[in-house]
Amino acid sequence: MTFKVGDKVVYPMHGAGIIEAIEExxxxxxxxxxxxxxLPMGDMQVMIPLRSVEEVGLREVISPEEVNRVFDVLQGERTKMSQNWNRRYRANLEKIKSGDIFEVAEVVRNLALRDKEKGLSTGERRMLDSARQILISELVLAQGLPAGEVERRINEVLG
Known part of the structure; x- marks a missing residue:
């Protein structure tokens, strides 16, 4: 897949951003x-070799129509998770690494619900924060809204 300057893209594990340049x-x-x-979140710049775009899973930001599906996932029922902390952590990490925003939304929902009920370990708390940032970064670019507004909507949906 080829992108051009100005394209809004998602870099799995890092979040969404805009291609500012193509340089040698x-x-x-x-x-x-x-x-x-x-990357607007954290004001970072990332260099991605053109030849490893497929490998790293760089993709376009979701369409505004798909944003509603993300919020549906956030409002959905919790998925069954392992009681074993280590297995649960690895499963959630795989979902985040996939770069699929719906999987990331699922991780955010499941960990937020677990946090309310039982609290989270330090590792899972960091994972929840990271997954939220990835989710927010893509929704900001997909909707053209400020990060604070997107975060408020996510908090509203998660209760």
């Missing part, structure tokens, strides 16, 4: 083309 750079003695992506 030399890294570790190798010259190659990179997408220069600006």
């Amino acid at each position: 750079r030399e890294v570790l003695g190798q010259r190659q083309q990179y997408y220069i992506m600006k």
Whole structure:
């Protein structure tokens, strides 16, 4: 998949951003083309080699129509999760790594519900915060709303 400057894209595990440039750079003695992506959340810049776009799972931001599906997932029933902390953590990590916003929304919903009932370990709390940021970053670009507004809507839906 090829992207151009100005495209809104999602980099799994990092969140959504905008391709600001396509540049040739030399890294570790190798010259190659990179997408220069600006992540508005945390004001970061990421370089993604063009040849590894498929591998890393770079994809377009969801359409405004798909935003409603994300909120449906957030409002849905909790999915069955392992009682074993380690298994649950690994399963959730795989969902986040997939780069699929609906899977990320599921992780946010499940961990938020678990937090209300039993509280979360430090690791799961960090995972919830990270998954929320990834979710918010994509919804901000998909809807063109400020991060605070998107976060407020997510909090509303999660109760």
